[in-house]
Amino acid sequence: MAVKKTKANRETGDEAAALPALFCDYQLDGAYDEMLGRDRVPRPAYEKLYQRILKLAPEEFHQRQQAADLFFLNQGITFTVYGHEEGTERVFPTDLLPRIITADEWRVINDGLTQRINALNLFLKDIYHDGRIFDDGVVPRDMIHSCRHYRPEMRGINPPRDVYVAISGSDLVRLDDGRFAVLEDNLRVPSGVSYMLANREVMKRLFPQMFLLHGVRPVDNYCQALLSTLRSLSPPHRPNPTVVLLTPGVFNSAYFEHTYLARQMGIELVEGRDLLVHDNVVYMRTTAGLERVDVIYRRIDDDFVDPLAFRRDSILGVPGLFNAFRAGNVGMANAIGTGVADDKAVYAFLPKIIKYYLDEEPILPNVETYIPAYDDDRTYVLDNLDKLVVKAVGESGGYGMLIGPHSTADERAEFRQAIIANPRNYIAQPTLALSRAPCFVDDRIEARHVDLRPFILAGEQVKIVPGGLTRVALKRGSLVVNSSQGGGSKDTWVLSD
Amino acid sequence: MLSRVSDSLYWMSRYLERAEHNARLIGVNLDLSLELATAFLPDRWARPLAAMNAGLSPDETADLDAMLAVLLYDAGRPVSVRACVNAARENARQVREQVSTEMWQDLNRLYLRLRGAAKLTSDEHGNFCRDVIEGSHLFQGLTDATLNHGEGWQFIQIGRYLERAMATSRLLDVYFASYMADGAALGAVEYIEQVGLLKSCTAFEGYCKVYTADFQPRHIAEFLLLNEEFPRSVRFAVDSVQAALAEIARDVGARKTGRAERLAGRLRATLDFGHVDEIMADSLHDYLGDVTRQCERIHAAMYETYIAYTVDSALAS
Known part of the structure; x- marks a missing residue:
């Protein structure tokens, strides 16, 4: 099988023969390749890694891959796949070839994301207070008010430091010209940061030499930065704030991450049943009695946070928590109602939002987005379903998505119906040629699509650790990188100057 | 915690x-x-x-x-x-x-x-x-x-030793019920069974060190029930439970002795001052039944104090 493909490559692409045998299945076409330039010569930042790959004995690599897999399995670094009865706990597959980002590229990402989170926090404050941006006709009021994650209960409430989104992770993709663009912002309860940290830990064990050679910037101060961000959200006059992480519990897909972060920060990992509210003050039940809680890093969706304020059937939340937050007696990261700003239709307005609040041009571009709620866009979208990616605006994790070029006629018909029935619920984007990075697959090096999720902290100031989670679409040709949909990850190396 | x-x-x-x-x-x-x-x-x-x-x-x-x-x-x-x-x-x-x-x-x-x-x-x-x-x-x-040998570690100790105290009691009870019923001297089969009882508690070598390889039901009962140093004896287990409960009370800064501590202390004293001849002359079965009941009460009292207390009681204190 492999031999055949090599021949085919030789016949069609005359230059492919120039790549070493290890690369016989390496796909190079219009998409940006992270390692190889157009001339099939490794980019300068990848030169050392490329040389190392060439010297690589597959057995040796196999051994290290096994060591890495064992590390993840024994540590229980797993996630839960919904909708499967058996084997719901899975190891998140890791590829051992790091993804490299140069210091210059990182500067752009860092500045762009900082600009973005600042604008988003100003935007959230505005829409939950005066709504100037509506009055000035920049964003239509009804688009925000019709958003599934808009919370009228938040109107007039002032979160500590006006920070609505303290913890977020934005998904970046690299366009075919090599620029990074933002594909979506995750402003509710983004996950994945523990994989970034675990990947790094494994790589340091397995390839210590490579780290020394490259000058990789460290990421392990993330948890410290997270804790100080959370502390900065404490109510005033609480000199030694008690911070807790509120998890939905062991059945949540990101439970491992919750435990990991709580342990690294040395804070309590609590569930809803551990907390109670008395006189608008939040307490946790401890063996020594009730202890006051000052800041909650909640990994529970808005809907489930407080059965008195939101969904009544929630057993994950804490009755009265929202009132305690409203009274200013407890800080919460993120605040309620931030999901309105990562609605995929609002995303399309982000360049205008940045311009409006900061009077700056966006440093990181958006991906072109069509909004079927507008007649022109809708016509275009319906005519081009086979070319576009259609996404439900309130969904995440790769659910509720149509990838036009890979879809069947039935799926397209289904989405056509859905879009016509409820155009506000969808957006469409051109099918992007996501950049590809080298991965170790079946004893060979193959190219797989990747994206990048850096993690942004905004408390007293904005902090982004240099790195992120590079997610890989492990299936050949697949564009979906979500862990719930068969994606994997690799370590991300941001080089120092 | x-x-x-x-x-x-x-x-x-x-x-x-x-x-x-x-x-x-x-x-x-x-x-x-x-x-x-x-x-x-x-x-x-x-x-x-x-x-x-x-x-x-x-x-x-x-x-x-x-x-x-x-x-x-x-x-x-x-x-x-x-x-x-x-x-x-x-x-x-x-x-x-x-x-x-x-x-x-x-x-x-x-x-x-x-x-x-x-x-x-x-x-x-x-x-x-x-x-x-x-x-x-x-x-x-x-x-x-x-x-860390802090509160969490102490709860781990309680879990282990409370389970052990109850398991060893039950095992003794089951073995001695049939022994007492038979009332006979040790035949070859019974000998093997008694050794089996010791081995079921990894007590074979420990027993031999104290009594030599001379297997007497009375000694076996004494060893598994009352020995102070053997880590799987009922007494050792109860001592450990009591010590852990005392540590936890200290850790959480309890001002007065809680019910769990008191119950554990009392059970410990019973075992510390127990004598095997008196126990067997009376009724080993009743004695073991009482130990098990006391263990269950310690469990319940611990729950009431540290785990499943009512909010009103916590706010009042």
Whole structure:
């Protein structure tokens, strides 16, 4: 099988023969390749890694891959796949070839994301207070008010430091010209940061030499930065704030991450049943009695946070928590109602939002987005379903998505119906040629699509650790990188100057 | 420490202790079957089954492999070793951030190994039991070596030793019930059974050091019930429970002695000053029944004080 493909490559692409045998299945076409330039010569930042790959004995690599897999399995670094009865706990597959980002590229990402989170926090404050941006006709009021994650209960409430989104992770993709663009912002309860940290830990064990050679910037101060961000959200006059992480519990897909972060920060990992509210003050039940809680890093969706304020059937939340937050007696990261700003239709307005609040041009571009709620866009979208990616605006994790070029006629018909029935619920984007990075697959090096999720902290100031989670679409040709949909990850190396 | 967390640590430890105890009981009795040189005898297993409170149907005790399929591998049956390890691991998973990485890895490894051992051949049952016992020992060592000896560690101690005190009591009761009923001197078979009882508590060598290899029911009862230094004796276990409860009370800054501490202190005193001749002259069965009841009360009182207290009582204090 492999031999055949090599021949085919030789016949069609005359230059492919120039790549070493290890690369016989390496796909190079219009998409940006992270390692190889157009001339099939490794980019300068990848030169050392490329040389190392060439010297690589597959057995040796196999051994290290096994060591890495064992590390993840024994540590229980797993996630839960919904909708499967058996084997719901899975190891998140890791590829051992790091993804490299140069210091210059990182500067752009860092500045762009900082600009973005600042604008988003100003935007959230505005829409939950005066709504100037509506009055000035920049964003239509009804688009925000019709958003599934808009919370009228938040109107007039002032979160500590006006920070609505303290913890977020934005998904970046690299366009075919090599620029990074933002594909979506995750402003509710983004996950994945523990994989970034675990990947790094494994790589340091397995390839210590490579780290020394490259000058990789460290990421392990993330948890410290997270804790100080959370502390900065404490109510005033609480000199030694008690911070807790509120998890939905062991059945949540990101439970491992919750435990990991709580342990690294040395804070309590609590569930809803551990907390109670008395006189608008939040307490946790401890063996020594009730202890006051000052800041909650909640990994529970808005809907489930407080059965008195939101969904009544929630057993994950804490009755009265929202009132305690409203009274200013407890800080919460993120605040309620931030999901309105990562609605995929609002995303399309982000360049205008940045311009409006900061009077700056966006440093990181958006991906072109069509909004079927507008007649022109809708016509275009319906005519081009086979070319576009259609996404439900309130969904995440790769659910509720149509990838036009890979879809069947039935799926397209289904989405056509859905879009016509409820155009506000969808957006469409051109099918992007996501950049590809080298991965170790079946004893060979193959190219797989990747994206990048850096993690942004905004408390007293904005902090982004240099790195992120590079997610890989492990299936050949697949564009979906979500862990719930068969994606994997690799370590991300941001080089120092 | 969160009440829920102490609850999970406590049960993690109890379940692992139970897994170890059941695995040892089964392993020892498998071994004994060989020495008794008979094929499978359902009667032989009556005592260990009663000690485990196994509740097997007659079908399930019809032949050895069918019985072991339940006792060792059937994750759906609470008595099985695998179910106990699963429960221990599930409790640890609930408080993953509270146990050390080393502890978690060990427990997870044990869990994965058992999961892979669903269909073992008859020759491998013994190894399976030894694996579980070893895994549990390793876990205890790691717990002592890698976890802060704070409140959480104390709850782990309580879980282990309360389970142990009750398990050893039950085992003694079951063995001595039939011994007393028979009322006969030790024949060759009974001799092997008494040695089996000691081995079921890893007490063989410990016993010999104190009494030499002279096996007297009275000495065996004394050793397993009242010995101060043997880590699987009822007294040792109760001493440990009492000490851990006292530490926890100190840690949380309790101002007055709680009910759990008081009950544990009283039980400890009973055992510390107990004498085997008096106990056996009276009724060993009643005595052991009382120990078990006291252990259950300690459990309930501990829950009431630290884990499942009412909010009103907490706000009032």
